[in-house]
Amino acid sequence: IALDAAKKLAAITAVDQWVTEETKVVGIGSGSTVVFAVERIAERVWKDGALADIICVPSSYQARLLILDHNLTLGDLDRHSKIDVYIDGADEVDNAMVLIKGGGGCLLQEKIVASCAKKMIVIADYTKKSLRLGEQWCRGIPIEVSPQAHVPVKLKIEELFGGHAELRVALMKAGPIVTDNGNFLIDWKFVAKREYNWDEVNRAITMIPGVMETGLFVDMAIKCYFGMADGTVKVQN
Numbered sequence: 598i599a600l601d602a603a604k605k606l607a608a609i610t611a612v613d614q615w616v617t618e619e620t621k622v623v624g625i626g627s628g629s630t631v632v633f634a635v636e637r638i639a640e641r642v643w644k645d646g647a648l649a650d651i652i653c654v655p656s657s658y659q660a661r662l663l664i665l666d667h668n669l670t671l672g673d674l675d676r677h678s679k680i681d682v683y684i685d686g687a688d689e690v691d692n693a694m695v696l697i698k699g700g701g702g703c704l705l706q707e708k709i710v711a712s713c714a715k716k717m718i719v720i721a722d723y724t725k726k727s728l729r730l731g732e733q734w735c736r737g738i739p740i741e742v743s744p745q746a747h748v749p750v751k752l753k754i755e756e757l758f759g760g761h762a763e764l765r766v767a768l769m770k771a772g773p774i775v776t777d778n779g780n781f782l783i784d785w786k787f788v789a790k791r792e793y794n795w796d797e798v799n800r801a802i803t804m805i806p807g808v809m810e811t812g813l814f815v816d817m818a819i820k821c822y823f824g825m826a827d828g829t830v831k832v833q834n
């Protein structure tokens with residue numbers, strides 16, 4: 598089946614499993630896969646008359662517009678900081694369920710909203726699954742940085758962990774990508790052959806002055822649903 602069909606399959610399976618009548622607040626991730634999850638939630642609300650009063654907390658402008666476009670109730674962390682379940686995509690998921698996220702540049706709010714959720718569920722197509730981080734996703738680990746600090750942060754990461762970090766430049770805008778939060782992004786291509794302790798790497802990078810957040814989601818997702826090419830859904834716990 599096509600990649601979009603695989604994404605959709607994962608999204609529907611996860612929503613039907615985790616967004617139920619008991620769900621009061623759902624966190625909505627960012628990217629292309631999560632669109633199918635919002636469509637499924639909207640179908641349940643508007644077609645089935647189910648999930649009455651469910652509140653959707655966005656993790657980006659994209660997620661916010663998606664919620665509004667489907668006439669779902671928009672929430673925010675000021676009023677709904679206890680989230681029942683957070684559903685989001687990933688750029689890559691390794692065997693230890695370490696995620697690389699941020700391919701869509703929304704990692705800061707994604708990690709914030711995910712951290713407020715009792716459960717984080719990942720939905721993805723089969724191209725996102727890897728045994729070892731970096732096997733599938735070759736664009737590096739996204740890191741959100743304060744605009745004034747992108748060079749010192751880049752140099753510090755390369756000094757600490759090797760590899761090569763570069764500023765993410767926009768395609769349809771001159772200059773660097775500016776995130777929903779007014780920051781820059783650098784993508785760190787780590788050394789493929791090197792053994793990294795991703796929990797330590799995540800903590801060390803986060804501590805570098807000027808780093809707002811990393812796209813390394815360690816010990817955050819509890820379950821991943823992968824839509825497979827043969828039309829099945831593989832679940833990783």
Ligand code: DER
Pocket residue numbers: 626627628629630631685686687688689697698699700701702703704707
């Ligand atoms: O940028 C992000 O963090 C997205 O959630 C990304 O990880 C998944 O995007 P996709 O569903 O479009 O592949």
